[in-house]
Amino acid sequence: MLGRKSNGAAQVQPTAPVPAQSFRFATPVVQTPGVFVLAGWVWRLARFLLALPFRFPVAVGTVAASAALWHYTGWVGLAVGWSIADLALLVWWRRWPRSFRDVVALRVLAAWRWAWIYQRHWQPVLVVAGLAESYLERQYLPQIRGVTCSAWADRVRVRLVAGTSPAEFEGRVAELAHGFGAPSCRVEVRGPRDVVLEFPRYDTLADPIDALPIPEEPDFSALPVGVCEDGEVWTLRLHGTHVLTVGMTGAGKGSVLWSAIRAMASAIEAGIAEVWAIDPKRMELSYGRALFARYADDGESAVALLEAAVAAMQERAERYAGRQRIHTPTTRDPFTVIVLDEVAFLTAYHPDRDIRRRAENAIATLTSQGRSVGFCVLAALQDPRKEVLNLRNLFPDKIALRLDEASQVDMVLGEGARDRGANAHLIDPELPGVGFVKLEGSPVPVRVRAAFVSDADIDHMTATTAGTGE
Template sequence: MFKRLPGDEARNLVSTTPDTAVVFRPAVLKTPALVTLLVYGWRFLAALVRTIWKHPVAVAVPAALAALWAWHGWPLALSVLGFVVMALLGWAFTDRSSFARLIGWRLLAWWRLVSVYRRHWQPVMDVSGLARRVHGRDYLPRLVRVQCDGWADRITVRMLKGQAVKDWADRTDNLAHGFGTTSCRVALVKGGRLLLTFPRSDPLASPIPALPIPNEPTVGPVEIGKQEDGQPLRLKVHGTHVLIAGATGAGKGSFLWNTIRGLLPAMRAGLAEVWALDPKLMELSYGRELFKGRYAADPAACADLLDEAVTVMHKRAARFAGLQRSHVPTIEDPFVLVLVDEVAFLTAYQPDKQLRHRISAALATLATQGRSVGVGVMAALQDPRKEVMNIRNLFPDKIALRLDESEQVDMVLGDGARDRGGLADHISPVPELGAGVAYMRLETSPDPIRVRAAYVSDTDIRHMVSLFTERGEAA
């Protein structure tokens, strides 16, 4: 409940005399000076205790220096201060990671709090419309904490009572430009609290060269690039299905070839197989020797290969029934990844209605039943509309590269993904800046993350094929 202010009573006064201004003088209550001093003293004491409790080191250091100055004079205090500064500099140069984790990022967070966020908090909240003025009283969201790392500032905010996450998600551009950054992400921490992420740098600004082929066989997660915070991007392919959507030239092939590259040791060991459907005859045909005959380009051959994958899935399900609920790759039952490039050509643009129905039915069957028996699907397409790909909701993990329209982002990543920061329609069309950059939404989290896949060149693919055939395992 908001308190009634004295000036609000003027609305209840009615004058019967024409052209007479209503003059209202609110009652003035004189507070004794002693009460005022007690109130301000109590506030100062509470703020002091709170500061000591939250920042013990920051308070202890100047207090210790002041005590040395008072008891032993300023030369000793200055010498101790110089020794501490030199020790910190030596620590920073010898072990930068531990210094940054324990000291550096905390100092940066304090500086950013003082110089940027607290300084501009009220004007940004007012202009963006996140602050409220009710009955002459201003209400501001509370800035709780600032944390920094090498990539971004993370701001914990307590919303006003009655605000929703969408109120903040709709104003991410206002927040980003208000605090001098290029973008802002909004995530819900718990009821009433938000985490605002303001990137300070972009590790994905430059193309990433092809990653080394793993030494040990694994079916995933396979490393295929970088996340926006600079951490390795590992894509889960075993036990899930992946849908990749992006405009022409956005870099869909980078995700396909990096997945193949990461699975190559497992393919050599017989623990994984990649079945490739390449109706465009462009992307996957370059390394068809890697697939050991499991390659199809003609629509009829693609339908036959999908039907064969369904048969393998049903046979495994019959053998696993009552014995195991999840798949463990073995030489007898390897993980099978069905790669489909430009799936829309097979499911929507295929003129043969019978073939189109066979392919759609096989893909739907694999997407609904294949996870538990070790048959996964990774499909790539350009047009994410439902009439083009009506089974897109059967893919738990989704990747959106550069898209032409903002509405397509939610088509690919799910409702509300763009409001949570999945700005796939803002990815640069310049290849050096935007090829392979995407927003990925995983089954385990509703919040999209910005990633970039490494670029696998034609030379890298030829090397993969050469390495594979040199060991006598290619067709």
Template structure:
């Protein structure tokens, strides 16, 4: 019926009707049983070695009692287990931090790997669309390792060949709910490898009281709060410009006053000056004596900004050909211009002439002020481009609670929300969400979650009284 070609098998050709296309049925090669057994044993041994290498403590906790019970009986095994427990239990009770660092988090990582991630991995990858079926085979991203910290699980994953980070960033909600977490963040560790962060609890749920006044004189980075990993949040204000965007009640005042509080020693010694623009008359007016220059009305704000530009240009002429970086001194102090609601002076200003003066002065300061020791710290409610046209002139941006998901990328840059900066999901309850924000550090494009300390009215009054006493002395 068919002409036999070299290498073809006529029995491998199947057809039923003349209209049916010829189907080539591949020949079945039977694998010898010994090869199947060798492959199975090799995989078991490789898995055991890999488990011992990655989880030595968890493996020892399970293997040693089992081996002793098998060899010497349960009485000896009970004694062997009791001896280390009698040492580890007091360690865990009286020095929990070091116990968790050496043993606790490793045991938890082993448990989370076995019970949560390895158990549900294939199903979550398939349903979320990250697994692929090609050539009759299922391809699933490889789960490399799981590490636990005090607040999150850090899951290392090898992507499938041909996948992109965006494929995972678009599915962070699928991953979070699939593994029982409230959120998920995606970051790149190296080519083809990702780090997925699944929070187990919220370390920023409790408001942070005002930080004590620093003892050392410094213009930054200044400590104004804590990061989600428990480390201090230090904000760079000298040599940059900062824009804090957030809805009403999001905690912009916490950031402004925490920065002011951290710079008080530098203001006392004269190596820093605070210039305040307070068009709402409801925020910076509480600490008016702390500011070297203060303005509230639009006309006064325009005059203050023009004065800042004039001083900045004079200093630039002084530094020209002499130095490129600013070092704060009493003669040439660091000047931080703080604007409470910048949109009121730019987008919502009815006087067109004042609006142009203010916009031009802010643009000049943000483009030329960093090198000569002039910085701008501005607060904003609406981050749209038509509200603040010079938004991109602020190198450092802070995204507090925002009303819309699109605003996150407006503040932190394209793709920030896909990487886990869910600023639109921050709680509107002040006790839970005020001061909570997402920022991008210079060392990494991945956003981190932070919370600024809350500076109350009483803290501001005490700070003003102490400042006035120091000035009088």
């Protein structure tokens, strides 16, 4: 019966909610027949054996030839055959060491490193680095398509898992380098789902580089200034462009500037090139002052030099208008390089606002109009932030030496450069002149080292090359 309230109203008893009924159906477990498991193993083994002659043709051919020789001639014939082959390899190695290294030694090294370094550690390194993908409780790994070795580095060609991008590898270069015991790692994209991981085996730029020989007929589009990581000569293009070198104090900016000047020494002597130098520190460029057509070392004289360069450039452009589109260096119109050390002194740090404004205007005019008429600005800077130099985008070519922060790498070399392995912020302070550049036609940063031009080298240049010394 319902209870009654004192006021006569019927008291309603609360009704407890009825929980929703849940029904769980057991998922049937179907055992895969053993014949299918065995067929899968047989298929993988057959695929591996069929791929062996294509992946390791020399090794498979050697084993096949040895087996055939043993079958037809016995152990004695096999021993004689191997002795003759060893003697031929020894003669090849002693007589033609370069071709022996390229054809034999590096191939053997690549096979060994594929099996012992990369294939053996591939799964744990990629799983720990977060590069393994999972789908329906199955793990998918990028596949190694091949390993090739050069004299200094391993190049591992990788096929990506469908649905992933090279950016995932670019964001894990540090993990990959440490995982495979390499000094660094760089990622090169070759096509859809096709990337190459480059692992240097040792630092080829650890030792200082002496000043390079002076070219007798310098090519202003390819001046030798140092060495690339692969051992090739690093050439710097000045004619038709402008170059900005960025690096901390002691990073080796002077090596880049002096190597470029040294490469032009014979042209300066012939009168078809000239250097106008600005040296606010009065230390770096003043030692070779006699080499320069014009020289300035304080704010007012530096701005006057820049404005004089603008006037000379505009006068030359007026003469070329409607008559000539390409500049050819001559004694009348020499290739003019304005070497500007510590450019931030003029654009950001000088106490006189008018000096800063005039300097910025002159540099902007030179970098935006000077390339076609044979004027080049070769500048050096410590801090690449926009508030220090908001004209850095007017320099088509940039060099990143040792930098202070990771974010500065992309400021100098462009977005994504650090992800591709240009770790300029991790360069050892004991390696002045080491840096990263982007060579023309390739987005992959290249590690380089500028040659060191000593005081004795500068003395020799000043003794044999004469500038006006204004």
